[in-house]
Amino acid sequence: KAGVTQTPRYLIKTRGQQVTLSCSPISGHRSVSWYQQTPGQGLQFLFEYFSETQRNKGNFPGRFSGRQFSNSRSEMNVSTLELGDSALYLCASRLGVASYNEQFFGPGTRLTVL
């Protein structure tokens, strides 16, 4: 079974631009979550989608948005990029939304904002 895949793996953008990151979950998984990892803040929850609906949202500004498609694939968008948005963005999928449903992480997309 293929794991969680994220594209692109690396991305360089400049301030003010926008970016879209993509995540394909493990087949059969209906929940997709996004996290931001930075050296100073660690792993921070962005949002979770289940069956195309956003279930939970972390404490990030409205510049960060996401969506999920009917095939469970998910995209994350960041508009008006700032230098502080440079981070590793991780996507995780799981079968359901119970706490005991194990999350499987992708390798991440490394975003650099210049």
Place this chain on the structure above:
Amino acid sequence: DQQVKQNSPSLSVQEGRISILNCDYTNSMFDYFLWYKKYPAEGPTFLISISSIKDKNEDGRFTVFLNKSAKHLSLHIVPSQPGDSAVYFCAAWGSGGSNYKLTFGKGTLLTVNP
């Protein structure tokens, strides 16, 4: 407001000895706790979990202990192996406001020396 804290950024242990990684939390609404392991350039992988109704869970060389009154959990690895060298994240499911989400600590880098 860091609700999950890993106060030791790094830990160095000799091969064959016990590794003890610690984690403290402040949110009494957390009801499920997990440990993840992360190698460079990879996403975190699930290691072991424990429900808030238990105080111990064991899986091979890995044991997680939960002390609810102290809001403290720990991961014991016995015996430690060089392949265990990685960053270990403590995480907890629970409600923060209206969100039920997974909150991570900042991680502890474990180095197991041969």
